[in-house]
Amino acid sequence: MSTSNLTAKYRPQTFTDVAGQQAIKAILSRAAASDKIAPAYLFSGTRGVGKTTIARIFAKALNCVNAPTAEPCNECSNCKQITAGVAVDVIEIDGASNNGVDDARRLKEDIGYAPVECRYKVFIIDEAHMLTTQAFNALLKTLEEPPPRATFIMATTEPHKFPATIISRCQHYTYKMLSQAELVAHLEKIMTLEELQFEPGALEIIAKRGAGSVRDSMSLLGQALAMGEDVLREEGVRSFLGLAGQDVFFQLMEAMHSRNLVAVGQVLRQVLDQGLDLGFFLRELTNCWRNMFLLRQAGEEALSLLGLSGEEAKSWMDWANKFEAPHIHACWQMTLDGQKKVMTSLEPALALELLLLNLTSLPDLINLEKISAPGNGNAAPQRPVPTGQGGQFGGQQGGRQGGPPPASGGGYNQSGGQRFAPPQAQVPPQQMQPPTQQAQQSPPPRPQAQSMPQQDSRESVPSPTQRQSAPSAAMSAPEAPVEQEPAPRPAPAPTQAAGPRNWKGFLEFVTERNGQAGVRVSMLRLAEGKLGDSELVITCKSRMQCSQLSENKTLSALDGLAREYFGPMVEVRVETGDIAVRKSDRQLQEEAENHPGVQKIIKDFSAQLMSVSPRN
Template sequence: MSAANLTAKYRPRTFAEVAGQDAVKAILSRAAETGRVAPAYLFSGTRGVGKTTIARIFAKALNCEKAPTAEPCNECAHCRQITAGVAPDVIEIDGASNRGIDDARRLKEDIGYAPIECRYKIFIIDEAHMLTREAFNALLKTLEEPPARVTFILATTEAHKFPATILSRCQHYAFKMLPQAEIAAHLEKILRLENVDFETGAVQIIARRASGSVRDGMSLLGQALAFGGTRLAESEVRGFLGLAGQDVFFALMEVLQARDLPGVVLLLRRILDQGLDLGFFLRELSGCWRNMFLLRQAGDAALSALDLSAEEARAWGEWAVRFQPGHIHACWQMTLESQRRILTSMEPAQALELLLLNLASLPDLVDMETLAPAASSAPRTPSAATPPRPAPRPAPVPSPTSPAASRPAPAPSFRAESRAEAEPETEPGDDAEPDPAAPEVTGPDPAAQPDWGGFVEFLVRKNGQAESKIPGLRQLSGALEGRTLVVHCPTSYLANRLSAPECLKALTRFTREYFGPDMSVRLDRAPEAQQRRSLDELRTEAMEDQGVRRVLESFQAKVLNVEPRRPG
């Protein structure tokens, strides 16, 4: 028996015979019974969930000789014609083959004619998302206000490709993927009608492999019957589908629990030699971790949420207690997250091997939480791998208005300071607020002599306030001349920016906070001629440098680019 014959033979003929989609069936049956028919319907959902089947049943319910009725009789001439696909007033169109604007125009011409025999003229357009934009535009007015007794049913697997103008003119019904239990019940009913003996495990495997599609389940069932004859056995279904049995997963849990890495590799090689479906293997492996986690955490209370027999539940419950709950949960999460990466990898076998080896090695990984107390109490020694922590910030000092701040500042002593000794810099946004937990810095460290380097460090410690108000702080240099701070600007552009009233006012305020209240600020503009030299002049100067010439001669190199030297 072929899958096509099996699907056609048991295609539902009434709403009651359709598996799942209870809400959609109830609404359409009520509409057919009361005569409240919409101009256009849109049925969307994945393949094999009953969109075209329900569209035909709805067409029969509207045109049945006993209409208005909630269910078609399937005995009158109209119902038999629609079932056979020869009804003159129920036109089924393939959207992929009739997608152009010319096809849409011919469809509009056919709509103008009244029904020949039936009560309603119904157009069922399958794969309607394949229509072109021009065809959709040609149907806009027709879908909104079709002639009396005309109804459109658009079926699609990709509703997101429909223009919003089409969606707004249709009653949209989203068909759901069927649960595994409903597909299994539907397949068992067909097997009983065919008088075929079957094992429940075999039906469950086919239903799980169908992934919510009744048509896929029917197709797999047809293949299984053709392969196994008059009896449907679980071992034979696993064999022709390329699926691993429970013994394989029990063996896998054995090597994972023992952390037997060579055993993992050998077991995976045996799995691959059997030609198993890696995608379904990963799905079943994640299901195993799920079952073990629920059994480990909830015990017998979780049996109602698991699709397991009593014997399987007992076996997996015994395995669940041999793993720690955290280990099971981590394996479950890693398996789920690795499915797409493994199936799309250039080396899926190696990717799966890496996953299984990681699952086996999880208990050997270091638990950072258990090491945290010991690490915090142990003395820290700087090394190349662990750089030393920066020095703590200095303690707060009195503000300029306090008596201590009014004492004369010590004589300036200029010294070169390494920038690496300064505290790490932070660069918050212009509107950043200072950290309320950080100490407020209002003056220099009493143990340090005030100079330009200390002034820059003082500005940096102000949580970015100074850097946001003093542009180009890193490019400036300065010197004390009596009670005046002379700020050297490397460019005229930067000097112009600092000359702005707001910048100059902020610079003066910070200077008095650091050096003393009687300080003043003067900007020293660099000569313009030194700042605007051409690239040719810079290249000539570089080529005349003795160091540059020795480098070029030693390494057989050449100068590719020349840039002005940045201050500091």
């Protein structure tokens, strides 16, 4: 038995024999039966899906001696001549080699003659997209108004290359790729006709590799049968196609689950040494992640969708339960996105190795949401609290946040320039006085760094004796301010520390800081503020006010005041109506550099912050 050309041997001769394309077959068969023929047809679709085959069957149905009929008889002289390709009135033209304007003009001359032997004169132009623009223009009038008893059938894999004027004159039918089940059924039919034994898995692999094309699948089947084995086995098909078996993917899953990078590299080396097809390997790996995700989420209900055998389904179910669902979904997405990058890379093996190592290390990547979430152990410590403020961000956290003082010895400046006392001078929580009394007895806060004159460095660095006596001095009475200090004494810090923090209280806080914080309270009186989870939204009544508050200097001062009053995680956003004002690039850069998640990534991965852009 010769298996050199199964495609020609088993080419369908009737509409019923064609695999797939049910809708197109029904339309053309009904048109042939009713003798309602269009002047021109355009068949488009990928290679090997039956465009030329159906065109020939349609030509036979039109010219059969039993016409009009829905199916050709394949017994009359007309059907036999068309099948053999020698019919005078059915002309097949290769568009790739007859694409000039002179060829189109000869075609116009030929179509003017009436059919010699058949009922219809049929012109089948294969690869019609190869015709030149001049050839298309020469055919325009002919396609629109051909002579009676004549029709054109153009087949192409690239319909986008056709002029719109040509497409508008044709009945356009798009051929679909065949599903894997349709291809398997067609291959089983061929194996039955050849009286050959086979394993179902072998035909499934051939159909999957055929990628929806009947001709490609038949060609691969012919190659498999050429090995001369009595039974077509799955192992033999994988061997000659260069495909990885299930054991390779199970080894890869074992290495990924244990996060053994060396084992992952060994599996990849095995794939490369066997000369396996990397493109199909990635397709199979993507299918593995898909199967695992559906099994992880839907359980046994997904088996009907996946089409896995009993033992294979049990194995993949076990692996699906060993991975977390988000991990499987992320691997599925990354593998799908990485296919093109791997196959177009100058070093596809290294690109595939990088992809596999990334999939293995995926659980170790940093979760930014968990880092910045409140109450998380990985969250960055809270900022120190200004003296003179009790309540939520004052006395309650002051005792917990102790520790060594800053390097400057006298606290540090926040974005608004407020000066903070060193931690060793804070009063323990159990010995603190009520907030109102503490605010009255404690010394007033220092003026802002921008407005206060340069002080002697000897005043900011306490002596060892002063540092030792600081706790007892804090319990008895606060240290009196230095009388020689030339700077004016600022207004005392707000005493309303307890109770909910709201916009009205924030305005009073800004009023007491007026003239020192860079923001005038009169600029805020006409606006409305609303505090969200971690954002203070200031809605302006006019664009003028919005532009004033959104200036870099003013917005930075507002940020400092809001964080000092509401908490260190609060940010300010100024908007008017539905138009929001974005922060400057400098502010975004500073916020990104101070974000705890960004700092951890820079530290753990030795990364660099390249650019910062506002979130859409």
